[in-house]
Amino acid sequence: MKGFWKFFDRFLDSMAATAGIILLFICAAVCYTIGMRFLFTKTTIWIIPITEYALLWIVFLATTWLLREGGHITTDILFAHLNKKTKHCLACIMFVIGGVACAMMVYFGAVHLVDCTINRVTDVRAVTVPKSAVFIIIPVGFILLTVQFFRMAWSRFMDIRTVE
Secondary structure: OHHHHHHHHHHHHHHHHHHHHHHHHHHHHHHHHHHHHHHHOOOOOOHHHHHHHHHHHHHHHHHHHHHHHOOOOOOOOOHHHOOHHHHHHHHHHHHHHHHHHHHHHHHHHHHHHHHHHHOOOEEEOOOEEEHHHHHOHHHHHHHHHHHHHHHHHHHHHHHHHHOO
16 A cells, blocks of 8 residues: 555656646736737737636646645634544545545546546637547546545544544
């Protein structure tokens, strides 16, 4: 099992790195289109929709890594005043709730993806793109989030047993 988690962590690291590369591409593409508009009064029409799709992909490529690293914003006004065992219990419950919510989103994302694939739904703007190619990252990202939430819940559950 340790080998699986090592692979899983490396996979999350590579996904976050890919999100960073996509973000660099977005910055370069937007600077390019601004420069083209300013210098030559011409613009590239494909950059806006592609950056919109890329932003969606960045979210789902990096969010599981961010969860693993504890990088999400938290409000811990009450949480900070609890004892260690109670903190672990509440964290375990919150992680299970997060895992269940993400598992539900896997289902709804997969249903939407199958619908887009079967009906061959496309997004027709400057560039025609099959919606299934854009939205496939949603169920994939939520699967990874579900696994990470339950991994963290299990870790907290094991901590509860060792904390006095």
